Amino acid sequence: MRKTRAILITTILSLFYNISPAQSIDNLYFGDSESAKLHQVNGQNIKTIQGGLAQPAIVLLPPTTASWTGGLVTFTLKIDKDNLNYLTAKFWGNDVTQNRLYLVCEGKQIGSRHLGDIDMLDIGNDAPFYNDRFFYTTTPLPLSLTKGKSEIQVEIRSNGPIWGYGQTWDKYQKDMVEPTRGIYAVYSHTNPDFVPDKKEKQGIAPTSKIRKSPNEDVLVHLKERINKEVLNLLQSSKPLSQVQMQFLAKAYHTQWTKAYHNPAVIKATLNGIDELYKKYLQNPRLAYSDPATWNADWFGLGICGQIIYLLRNDLAPSFSENITDLAVSRKEAYSKMLLDCRISHQQNRRLYTNQSMINDLYGIYYANKGLQIIAPEQASSESKVLDYLYQSVGLTPWLGSDDKEGNPTKTAGNNYWQLTEKGLTKELGYVGNYGEVLDWTTEIYEATKSDLLPDGDAKIKAQIDKIALARTYFRYPTVDNEGNQTMRVETVVGWRDTHYPGDVCYVQRPSWDGGPFQMAAATMNPKLVAYSQKMLSDNQFFAVVEERMKNEGFRVTAGLLEVPEQYEKIKNHQPLNEEMPLGWKQPNLVFSDEENGVIVIKNKQEILYASLYWRARNAINNLARVHYITPTYNNIATVTVDERFEDSGNFYTMPNYTNMAFGNGGVKYPDGLVLAHAGEKQPIAKIPVGMKYKVGDENPYAGRANFYQLEYGKYFIVMNNSKNKITNIAVPMRFKKSVNVASGEEITNKSISLEPMSSMVLYQK
Structure with a gap:
């Protein structure tokens, strides 16, 4: 050391x-x-x-x-x-x-x-x-x-x-x-x-007040927008893209939409996938990267696999028919595309967490799910493709891309995990707005539901609950643009964040692809439901949805489709009345994630976020990022750390x-x-054995220390990132009389011992 x-x-x-x-x-x-x-x-x-x-x-x-x-x-x-x-x-x-x-x-x-x-x-x-x-x-x-x-x-x-x-x-x-x-x-x-x-x-600090508007009329406008888009697509003279067909396939099962059990959806879908196959014949790379899809090489043609699964009962009679102008059945054509998609995405997996999730969900899992419907003899076993999802949500180590023989290349070593043990993403340290993968983790969980498993995969459900609950420590009490009480997501200490302050957010930050209740409505975890109900009692839900609707793009429209049903589930659930962890009236707490080098401190009327492992992409930089918040003082600071x-x-x-x-x-x-x-x-x-690395590369280990020590104001923060070594720390003179923030215990010792993968915060008396 x-x-x-x-x-x-x-x-x-x-x-x-x-x-x-x-x-x-x-x-x-x-x-x-x-x-x-x-x-x-x-x-x-x-x-x-x-x-x-x-x-x-x-x-x-x-x-x-x-x-x-x-x-x-x-x-x-x-x-x-x-x-x-x-x-x-x-x-x-x-x-x-x-x-x-x-x-x-x-x-x-x-x-x-x-x-x-x-x-x-x-x-x-x-x-x-x-x-x-x-x-x-x-x-x-x-x-x-x-x-x-x-x-x-x-x-x-x-x-x-x-x-x-x-x-x-x-x-x-x-x-x-x-x-x-x-x-x-x-x-x-x-x-x-x-x-x-x-x-x-x-x-x-502004006087606490509850937002008075908007109200449920927002959802009326939302439904009008959805139905207008449905009709536009069904009346289109052009073949639909994957994302357009995906939107219709979901709306086909949503009762209040004009797509609900509408035969025109099936017709448009068959025509759209037929045309995709014709383009695929001209350009086989389409299976890996469809330019009509955003972030094309993360999805490939896996969206088609999801569409086929969602509409399986109504599409099935057409699989044996030939595609117009081609002497090939839809079963043969569609299965060829999906198999090519799955293999190419198995061989081109992605390291960053959100990209890994999307690649593995669509490029691999949904491509295979479509194969299970249309050509089960060509599909991989459910357990095999499920393992890729396990890797992406941090249930098992991420093993990198497969080689041509189907063996993992382990480019990040044998023991690289996409999420920390506490449930945070690693890109490479803590990420705020950008790190919100709750929409994708929810989609992964929903993908595992089937007729045989209506509640989905239990391990993934438990994992995404943990991920969502970990994120709640990064919601702090403040006010919105107009001075109404709210919670916001912490972004100042986020590695990839460039937007301050963070969005209004309680459980889930609304994204292009999901609403604020998506995760809570999927798992109905009591704490997540309670925090979502807090958003309703603060009347911030409709304001957030209305703000999202200002973006008139199709991707946002598609992401709004399930918002009304999610709202009904949360609204109609019995009141749970539980405050969020960092509410001003909540007890003191310390949440630490040693793998990400991030710590959250709630100490009476003070909140302190610190990323002790701060944007050290290539080497040790001895820098930390601090966001210190009180009702009357707010400091964004980059400081040195031992x-x-x-x-x-x-x-x-x-x-x-x-x-x-x-x-x-x-x-x-x-x-x-x-x-x-x-x-x-x-x-x-030191870089772990087995990980490919050369000096100068961006690497999650190159700048990560085994121990951090920071004095900031009246706070003495120590973090032991070692997995197996106890660290002894000399307490600085001015902290000889202090309080352990987490336990309330008075500290008078000259030294303290810190267990592996643990942290301690002392507050000067």
Whole structure:
């Protein structure tokens, strides 16, 4: 085991401090002329405003001619010449903007623009982040730029929005067309937590109120939309795509739709699959990737297998008939496509959890389910294809793609699991909005239901309940856009999240493919039902569905189909009246997932989320991400963390990726900036035997430590990620009198022992 700290931090870490957490080195208040003069503030294309609580701030303005970049402000800031420094910025929580702000320190860019381990100063937001109150973001400044200096030159620059999936400049980076959010102040400090001076105005939490509208009329409009789409498809003169036929096949069994037991659905389906087969003859790769389907190579033609299964009784008489203009029966044609689909997807499985689930559900399981109906002699056994689903939902180790002989290649080793033991996805650490796979896990469970097994696979049902319950710790109490009480999904500490704040969410975040009650209505787990009923009592269900309906795309329409029935099941269930885990009136708790390096703390009127394993894709980076929430204070912080790990002896050299922090750095920016951390060498943790790996690869183990230790404010957090070693920890002096948050036990020991795969949180008395 090696204990190390990245180049970012000194041998004597400023984390282990005894000074007041409120102490800062320097404060710059924008809009204050004396403070601006003292810090040599100079701006290009900026404006001073009276903002939140009538406090002065500056905004950076858009360019006068179309461009992606706008105003900037420069200033000096005093720092500590010996220790690691942090910069914290103050923003107003009501501001909504898609513009982005980033730091340039001593002429070098701090952090990456998209999904870096050090983020931009501000990535924008979709809704008020912290209504009627200020919030703060904290960023570490690299020692390579601050060592030996008592003052540094800093710039805050502005950009327009980005679309993270864009492959070209025009698609990726959008023009800046409106002012940025107000920037009220910046502070320098050496403690990882920042507490502003008590004299500063902060605002107060909005008075709790229940949303008054909308109501059930939303479902009336939803049904009208569904039926309009049904009629449009049935009247179409063109052959239907897989997803269109899938929508009709589901609606065929839904009583209130115009597709219910409608013979036109069967006719349209036969015509659609016939045409797909003709295209398949021209392009056999269609079995693996159908361009008419989103994320085509995750699904292949497996959707056809689901359609055949859903409509099996009504399609069966036509299987022996020949396809028009071809001397081949539908049985022969359809089975050939489905078999090709299943084999190609067995040989091209995907590592990331959501992709693995979709590939295995449609490309393998549903393709085989269609074969079981139309050509059972060519189908694999149910137990064999079910095993792929078990792997994807974390019931058994994920064994990688099959080779041509059907044997697993084990590209991630013998013991890689798609989910943690606690039930969270691994992509590569905790993920918030993006990590919501409850829609896909529910679909997997529903797929296992049959005439012989009407309740579905019991193991998968138990597993998806565990997954859903684990996610409930990542719903925190707040208010919606209009100030009504609600719960939101935690995204600040999410590896792949770029939308703050997270969506309004109780059990399940509504997606393109599923509604907020999909999971709860499928399993009727009492806790999930209770939390769904809480969404109803807060009157947030209809608002969420109405918001989803603003997207007029077909995929969303298809995902809305089952919402009315799910609503009826939850509404009509007996009231269960159970509060969600992080409700303000709930008792203290600590939820930790050591495999993902994430921890959730509810301590009276404080909530703290921390990802101790933070976007360390390639190597150990000694960084953690913290989201600290109280009714009157909210801080987003990237901070240093003490890590211990098994050293591989290899190092990863940080590339000069100023944009994306992965792949090849993404679209290149024309501003010529250099990443402040470029060239730094980060140690690589030991990779498990059997996993294919080369230095520089993104790998779930390369940056994962066996132990994490973080001091943040009054919290001392330790996490033992080792599977078999007890870790002894010396308790820092200021925590000699503290309380174990989870148990309430007073701690007076000089050291504590931590069992394998466990965590502890102490709170300073």
